[in-house]
Every structure is written in structure tokens, then in C-alpha cells.
Amino acid sequence: MAEIKDPENTIVMELKDGTVIIELLPDIAPLHCARMKELARAGAYDNVAFHRVIDGFMAQTGDVEHANMEKGYNPRRAGTGGSDLPDLKAEFSGIPHDRGTLGAARSQNPDSANSQFFINFKDNHFLNRQYTVYGRVISGMEHVDAIARGEPPANPDRMISVKVAADA
Numbered sequence: 001m002a003e004i005k006d007p008e009n010t011i012v013m014e015l016k017d018g019t020v021i022i023e024l025l026p027d028i029a030p031l032h033c034a035r036m037k038e039l040a041r042a043g044a045y046d047n048v049a050f051h052r053v054i055d056g057f058m059a060q061t062g063d064v065e066h067a068n069m070e071k072g073y074n075p076r077r078a079g080t081g082g083s084d085l086p087d088l089k090a091e092f093s094g095i096p097h098d099r100g101t102l103g104a105a106r107s108q109n110p111d112s113a114n115s116q117f118f119i120n121f122k123d124n125h126f127l128n129r130q131y132t133v134y135g136r137v138i139s140g141m142e143h144v145d146a147i148a149r150g151e152p153p154a155n156p157d158r159m160i161s162v163k164v165a166a167d168a
Contacts, residue, residue: 002139020140051078082114102135
């Protein structure tokens with residue numbers, strides 16, 4: 001497991017195969033990092049499915065409205081919702097969408113990110129400066145690589161729990 005340098009800006013995500021440690025980048029995208037911590041602390045990400053997982057591209061999750069495996073997962077609606085909180089303004093930067101980076105999912109509107117995010121399976125530089133990068137996997141990427149594929153997957157994997165390391 002990676003050394004956690006800043007527990008307040010580190011996310012601990014439990015998947016079926018093990019723990020994924022994500023270092024948030026508050027200096028780059030403070031609004032997105034604050035939102036992820038707020039939703040993690042509220043337990044909103046717990047049991048939420050990876051509803052869109054494209055081999056060689058990315059794994060998307062975070063639809064707290066339609067993708068909760070315990071509160072009525074809806075495969076037809078998963079990916080269309082967010083949280084009850086307002087959408088976030090884009091925080092585009094020069095940080096590239098490399099393997100393991102966390103990007104904010106959104107609609108066509110650049111300022112529509114809310115709770116959904118994706119983890120890049122490989123370098124996806126065509127996304128640079130179009131989607132907010134606000135974190136990176138520093139440990140456990142092999143568990144992300146093992147997430148069930150599909151749009152949506154027939155038997156989606158889920159985030160069992162998502163916590164801020166400072167609270168763990």
C-alpha cells in the first residue's frame with residue numbers, strides 16, 4: 001500500500017478485489033476535491049456501481065442517484081444522475097489524463113460535473129483540458145483493472161465503501 005502523505009486529501013476506496021488509494025489534487029481542482037470528500041463523508045458513494053466500463057479506456061461510477069446497488073440500481077438510468085448538490089464549474093488544467101487519473105464525468109456542458117467520475121485505464125490525452133482531473137490512483141490500480149466491463153456491465157462491480165483517509 002502506498003504511503004499516505006495527506007490523509008485529508010486521500011480517498012480509500014474498497015473494491016471486491018482490494019483497496020484503491022486515491023490522492024486528490026486540491027491545488028488543481030479544489031471544488032471537485034471538496035465535493036468528493038463531502039460525498040464520501042456522507043456515505044453517498046458506498047455501494048455505487050461502476051455503470052460504464054470500457055476496456056482500454058476507463059471505468060465510470062459515482063451516479064449516487066441511480067447506481068446504488070442497495071437502494072435500487074437502475075441500469076437504464078445509471079449514468080444520468082448525480083447528487084442533490086449543485087453542479088460544479090469546470091476546473092480544467094494542464095494535468096494530463098494519464099493511466100490512473102481521476103476525471104470528472106459530465107454532460108456536453110463543461111460546467112455539469114456533479115458526483116460522477118472515471119478512472120483512466122490508460123493514457124487518454126484526447127481528454128486533456130476537456131474534463132477536470134482531480135486525483136490519481138497511487139495504490140491498487142490492479143483492482144481497478146479488474147472491474148467488470150460493459151455499458152452497463154451485466155453484473156456491475158461497485159464501490160463497497162469510499163472514505164477520506166483522515167476519517168478511517
